[in-house]
Amino acid sequence: MCQWCVVLRICGWIIRKKVFGRIVIIEVSGDTSIKPHVLVLKRDREPELFKLGKELDVGSAICFEGDVSPIQKSKRGVEYLVRRIDVYSTPLDPLPVDTIGKVPALLDTRIKYRYLLLRNPVEKAVFRIRAGIIEAARRFFIERGFMEVHTPKIVAAGAEGGATLFPVKYFEYNAYLSQSPQLYKQMLMASIPRVFEITPYFRAEKFNTTRHLNESWGIDAEQGFIRDEEDVMKTLEELISYIVDYIRRSYAEDLEVLGVELKPLTTPFKRLRYDEVIDMLSSEGIEIPEGEDLTDAAEKKLGEIMVEKGYEIYYIVGFPWKTTGFYYMRKEDGIHTGKFDLDYKGLEIASGGQREHRYDKLVEALKDKGLNPENFKFYLEAFKYGMPPHGGFGLGVERLMMKMLGLQNIREAIIFVRDRTRLTP
């Protein structure tokens, strides 16, 4: 054999096997490469391995040692001359799903067996890109002087309403799973001018739609000493175009196997005023009641109009106070706020804005929203000692993925799904 070659040891799972009389061809997938490793075992050249390979089942977990073969006939991946195969585990039953993508599986089945389907490099591509998005976001923030923080996921009552929170028992206290790091990252504005967090959101809404999860992930940021929400919007649009660029550059092969043509995004993104949006929708026959938030149908319609005009991604700014959380800063007219949404192809993927940083105004805002300031004492306290003007945003990871990759269901964007009825796997 090729005695000067470097012997490689490669591990993974057999995803396909073909036997032809004197030759066995085995495809192994395991590491992050898109193409499988192709093991060619010949009866006349390596009789022992040939015999072993013939009996190995698809799905087995193996490692092999060998060299890249001088003969490369396979159209699927790199061929190896194999010297040794270690078999660690063979399937007890044939695999319940097809891991090479020949036979389709329904969404429910796909979710149940995702951990197996991911042996297919094509299936893996979506989640490799997900990892790439997170990686890009981290790089972006670090380059810009944001510090990564971790805020509690078990929180006390009163983070607004409570009906949409999951209750948890916390010794003798009532606690909830965090819906958003919102209040905590704001509190940090008292000492760290730029923070970000990559975090799960837990939401107890009983929805069953293609764009909602009960456990989803967000990329959250907050920055202090801003002039107004425009500073935050600038950060967000730069983040998103950075992510898109990064994925286009570093995950081109994954995009290709998914058949996705990801267009670069140019900044700044288009800004639409809320009032302007209401008028646009009205002329399309969709009436939004005075001062109400946009419905999903309205967002979708707006998305169509905007895509037609050449804007895939755009901000909606100046939401009326009536539609927003208590913590958004009110404009001088007393009606509009510094809250914005970011919509990508008709889906809200992020929202944020300038927050109210003045203690008195914040207490007033809580009362205005019918909330008891007593319940927000720990939060309000942080506004007493030199809180700078600040703002931030939360960006939904799965929603961003849906629009970047053209996924039809948000459940395709997360490996293990938590939705209305799914608690396992």
Next chain:
RNA sequence: GCCGCCGUAGUAUAGCCCGGCCUAGUAUGCGGGCCUGUCGAGCCCGUGACCCGGGUUCAAAUCCCGGCGGCGGCGCCA
């Protein structure tokens, strides 16, 4: 919380509307044979399913009722 659609081998589906031609078809998988470097290999043989319970009927995969499960729409989603 309200509404709609769906539930057939391991997987994906046909059949259901219009009950009997269903001993439930097809693809893929799995077992075997032929072929022997395939490229979603090919050909042949075998294997395996009507979600559960009740009802209507001479006869139910098919019609009706209930349950369970899935998918989606609305509400809701700071």
